[in-house]
Amino acid sequence: MSEKLNFEVPTMAQMMARGEEPEILFWVGCAGSYDERAQKITRDICKILHHVGIKYAVLGTEESCTGDPAKRAGNEFLFQMQAMANIELLNGYNIKKIVTGCPHCFNTIKNEYPGLGGSYEVIHHTQLIQQLIDEGKLKAEGGESFKGRRITYHDPCYLGRGNGVYEAPRKALEILDAQLLEMKRCKSGGLCCGAGGAQMFKEPEKGHKDINIERIEEALELQPAVIAAGCPFCMTMLRDGVKLKDQEQNVQVLDIAEITVKANGL
Amino acid sequence: MAQILFIVLTVSAVALFSYNLRKIIRNIRLGRPANRSDQPQKRFATMLRVAFGQSKMFFRPVPALLHLFVYAGFIIINIEVLEIMIDGIFGTHRVFAGLGGFYNFLIGAFELLALSVWLGCAVFLIRRNIIRLKRFSGTEMTSWPKSDANAILITEILLMTAFLTMNAADAKLQSMGAGHYITAGAFPVSQFLLPLMPGSESALVLIERGCWWFHIIGILAFLNYLPYSKHLHIIAAFPNTYFSNLEPKGEFTNMKSVTNEVKAMLDPAYTPEETQPGRFGAKDVNDLSWVNLMNAYSCTECGRCTSVCPANITGKLLSPRKIMMDTRDRMEQVGRNIDKTGKGFEDGRSLLDDHISREEIWACTSCNACVQACPVNIDPLAIITELRRYAVMEESQSPASISAMLGNIENNGAPWKYSPADRFNWAGEN
Known part of the structure; x- marks a missing residue:
């Protein structure tokens, strides 16, 4: 299982040139494009799409930030500029259907683009994985x-509370026959x-603790082998937490897509 | 004479309450328009489920149960208040007694409810003042909010005590066959107070009448305390849930005024849709929407929001409850200014900076935990977002790293300083 993709990732420009349309567009997102750790998750999502034979494409260098961090930070101008360019x-x-690798992109395109002229069916990659499992196209x-193995899932806010998606990521884990553990603060709580809220891009305000430490302590109480994530930002925060607690040898932080790829040997 | 006194008291109490309620409605209308008139059926269902049905309270079962005692008592004992009103106006005594066995059932049920209200309030007082639950403390929980809470609980205990004592005296008078005290009602709780009752008829009548007047005057006074108190939630919870946000919590509003400008920038031939003038985002309460302002009047300061806020849990200044309390405080200040000097008066103060600091608004992760936790669907995040919008769009003020991030999006189409040309490199890398 080499890291490198043994297939080419199709871009929209190529498809268009061939006069084809994809079944689904994979919206990679900025973290998935540039962040080294998230890039691996991006490739794994492509491996899943390739494996099940869905006709998909990415925007490649044509993709741009959805505007999410600008909007949460209060810069509605910049958000709408980004949104309108992307919608165009x-x-x-x-494009009719989009799968995103990031709950923030998912929320923004799904909920905030329609009012600006961009209406698509948008799903998060954990929902896609769940659908593929339900259809029998993906197994473990x-x-x-x-x-x-002891696995606990951390709900990303913009997937869970933000959009009520709690079950799809858990379904994707249930197929593993692992020991799934819930943290005390899970799902809507x-x-x-x-x-x-754009905290990813700044230092936290003064306090007595960092939020990711509070969270990782809660996760570590369960003595998990794997902490499952579904968001590149959560991934960074949780990994930093595990590192600071010196638990890298015992606990892996993995995206649901990575777990799926590992379980299927893709 | 007693009837006239009763009518005068009741009418003036209701008049004073309506006067203060109108002021509250005026203050809420200081806010900007927001359309929350869509999907009336879904809104009504939300109100029934969340406000009437208390559905979100049960995330914490113990206080939910205690609150249910007090709430059910409050709602159902109102039927008894109806009888008190009729008796007071027409000089009758236990006018519904003709209902016979059903009346006995009602009075019996009221007594049990009164006891549950009594016990619920007592436990609430213990939780606040003896156990001192963390949720009821915090920077915003100064002496007024704390005494407000205690005043409400003590008043309810006193009202219920008066109601039960009145019944005990009445029951004893009934058994003595005194005057107009016809045999009516069942007294499953107040029967235990009988041994405490005096033997003389005149003393019993004094107690019975005294408690009757205390109870009804107490209720009228309590009604007029509501506009000044967090206890206003018993009324505001209903419109507040009816008009609450039905969209996914992750969705932030798209600002029409900005859409106009952006579209005009991209297409010079674009004719803007009509929007109201004003600043981008909110600096003061009148920049917020009426929904935000109604939210502030609906807050009963329970602190469920703050107790789940990741920023607050980890010691940051931000407390969603404080955001709501500050908004109400500032709104009432603006209201008093209008009372004194008419509309348009500027006191040189504003919600942002004079009440809510920059440090607070920038500590928010927009995780929606506070919105989820609120038993009456208050949305503190909406206010925080409006304050951020003002800071960023009107003042260009944000933490330096946020400004850098915004600059990156503007220049490279990504929040980090990477070249758009490298965006697709992930596909070819090892």
């Missing part, structure tokens, strides 16, 4: 076994990793 691009490609065989 998406509508130009006649042929790869690493998670059987009996889940605790933020500390990165939302």
Whole structure:
């Protein structure tokens, strides 16, 4: 299982040139494009799409920030500038369905783009994985076994409370036959990793603790082998937490897509 | 004579209450328009479920149950207040007694409810003053909010005590066959107070009448305390849930005024839609929407929001409850200014900076935990967002790293300083 993709990732520009349309557009997001750790998750999402044979494409270098961090930070101008440019691009490609690798992109495109002229069916990659499992196209065989391992899932705010998606990521884990553990603060009561609302891009205000430490302490109480995530920002915060607690040897922080790829040996 | 006194008291109490309620409505109308008239059926269902049905309270079962005692008592004992009103106006005594067995059932049920209200309030007082639950403290919980809470609980205990004592005296008078004290009602709780009752008829009548007047005057006084108190939530919870946000919590409003400017910038031929003039975002309460302002009047300062706020949990200044209390305080200040000097008066103060600091608004992760936790669907995040919008768009003031992030999006289409040309490199990398 080499990290490198043994297939080419199709771009919208290529598809258009061939006169084809994809079934689904994979919106990668900025973290998924540039952040080294998140890039690996991006490739894993492509591996899943490729494996099940869905006709998909990415925007490649044409993609741009959804405007989410600008909007949460209060810069509505910049948000709408980004949104309108993206909508023009998406509508130009006649996009109907989008899967995102990031709950923030998911929330923004799904909820905030329609009012600006961009209406698409938008799902998060954990929802796609759940659908593929339900359809029998994805299983948990042929790869690493998670059987009996202690796994806890951290709800990203913009997937969970923000949009009510609690079950899809859990369904994607249930198939592993692992020991799924819930933190005390989970689902609608889940605790933020500390990165939302543009906090990812700044130092926290003065306090007695960092939010990701508060969260990781709660997760570590369960003595998990894996902390499952569904958001590149949560991934950064949780990994930093595990590092600071010196638990890297015992606990892995993995995205649901990575777990799926490992379990299927893709 | 007693009837006239009763009528005068009741009419003036209701008049004073309506006067103060109108002021509250005027203050709420200081806010900007927001359309919350869509989907009336869904709104009504939300109100029934969340306000009437208390659904969100049950995330914490113990206080939910205690609150249910007090709430059910409050709602149902109002039927008894109806009888008190009729008796007071027409000089009758236990006018509904003709209902016979059903009346006995009602009075019996009221007594049990009164006891549950009594016990619920007593436990609430213990939680606040003896156990001192953390949720009821914090920077915003100064002496007024604390005494407000205690005043409400003690008043309710006194009202219920008066109601039960009145019944005990009445029951004893009934058993003595005194005057107009016809045999009516069942007294499952107040029967235990009988041994405490004096033997003489005149003393019993004095106690019975005294408690009757204390109870009804207490209720009228309590009604007029509501506009000054956090206890206003018993009324405001209903419109507040009816008009609450039905969209996904992650969705922030798209500002029409900005859409106009952005569209005009991209297309010079664009004719802007009509929007109201004013600043971008909110500096003061009249920049907020009426929904934000109604939210502030609906807050009963329970602190569920603050107790789940990741920023507050980790020791930051931000407390969503404080955001709501500050908004109400400032709104009432603006209201008093209008009372004194008419509309348009500027006192040189504003919600941002004079009440809510920059440090507070920038500590928010927009995680929606506070919105989720609120039992009456208050949205502190909406206010924080408006304050940020003002700071960023009107003043260009944000933490330096946020400004850098915004600059990156503007220049590279990503919040980090990477070249757009490298955006697709992930596909070819090892």
